[in-house]
Amino acid sequence: MSASLPLLVTMGDPAGVGPELIAMLFRDRPDLAQRCVVAxxxxTMARARVCLGCDAVAMPLVQATQVAEPAPWGRVSAHAGRAAADCIEWATREALAGRAAGVVTAPIHKEALAAAGVPFPGHTEMLQALAAEHLGVPVARLPVRMMLANPELKTVLVSIxxxxxxxxxxxxHANVLETLRITAAHWARLRLAPPRIAVAGLNPHAGEGGLFGREEIEVIxxxxxxxxxxxxxxxxxHAPDTVFMRAREGSFDVVVAMYHDQGLIPVKYMGLAHGVNVxxxxxxxxxxxxxxxxxxxxGTGRADPSSLIAAVELAAHMSGR
Incomplete structure (x- = not known):
């Protein structure tokens, strides 16, 4: 990765707040946006700028999809899902080819993707498939994990x-171990000190010695x-009802959670404004x-761009390493 290469920001579902959030990024944080190119x-992006009254704000953009007209705000449609998928695919291929430092993805709508016939339930699975194709390996050979991070807590999920x-x-055993390896490798890739990883149990009180389940003893x-x-x-x-609190207090650098909501509820409860998906x-x-x-x-101009700005800041920081 190179700090001289652009960060590609995909517009997300054109019927959602993604385009407006990106316009706010360029309006409010030109220092950060100068590294960004919109896919x-x-x-659609012009409509977002007009909606915010900042149509004069410059925004480098690549036409990554072909649409007849902007999708209606606030509606699930195949038209919008297809446009969002096109932008993700274009930006991902550019990054895989080494022409971008990274990709920051604005929100998409899973129903719209499905309506468009996109065979992936979300960003993570789509990016994984595109990367596997680029590397010429089966998807199963390229395991990925979702990490949700904010300034106080980071959590990585075994399943999504x-x-x-x-x-x-x-x-x-294989999935938990693979998650631990992927997490440690991420810290090493950023040239950071090895992380202190706390592994949450699956059952209440981490199984209480087998009284509430044996997954902790036999698998984790x-x-x-x-x-x-x-x-x-x-x-x-560790007991899953306390491990996130302990990590927030500094005992651990990251928590490996056994499933989606176990890991995401603690992060999101602390507020969406600074949460970033990696x-x-x-x-x-x-x-x-x-x-x-x-x-x-x-279309109201009332969305909060803080989380998108945090995602761009983190991508800029990580790519700089």
Missing amino acids: GDAA HVSLRQAIEAVT APAVAQARAEGIEASGP TLGLPLLRTSPDHGTAFDLA
Whole structure:
């Protein structure tokens, strides 16, 4: 990665708040936006600037999708889903080719993606597939993980967008160990000191010695032990109802959570304004704001750009390393 290369910011679902948030970035933080190029639709981005009364603000943009006209605000549509997917694909391929320092993705709508026939439930899976194709390997050979981060807490998830029943089934020795390896590798990639990784249990009180479930004894603890044998500074399984508090107080650098909501609720409870989604395990840098398309706010100019700005700041910091 090079700090001289641009960060590509995808416009997200054109019916949501993404275009407005990007326009606010260029309006309010020109110091940060000077590194950014928008992958989007010119007419959609122009509409966002007019909505905010900042149509004179300069914004480098690549027409990454072909649309007849901007999608109506606040509506799920295949038209909008296709445009969002086109922008993600273009930006990802540019980053994989070494022509960008990283990708910052504005929010997309999963229903719109599905309506457009996009065979991925979200950003993470789409980026993983594009990267695997670029590397010429099966998707299974390129495991990725989602990390949610804010200034006080970082958490990495063993599984992402699956049902709770499937998430429990995904708590295997291999998946937990792989998550620990991917997390440690991310810190090493940024040339940071090895992280102190806390591993949350799956069951209440981390199973209470097997009284409330044996996953901690039979699956999680052996994975932690193997990771430690490989030189990874991991500990646990810790009681999931207290481990996030302990990490916030400084006992750990990051928490590995067993499933989506276990890890994301603590981060999001502390506020969406500074939360950033980082995809670990990809051969490119990708960050994203920690919120959705907010269709109810689209076109009003009242959306809060803080999380997008935080995502760009983190991407700029990480790419600088």
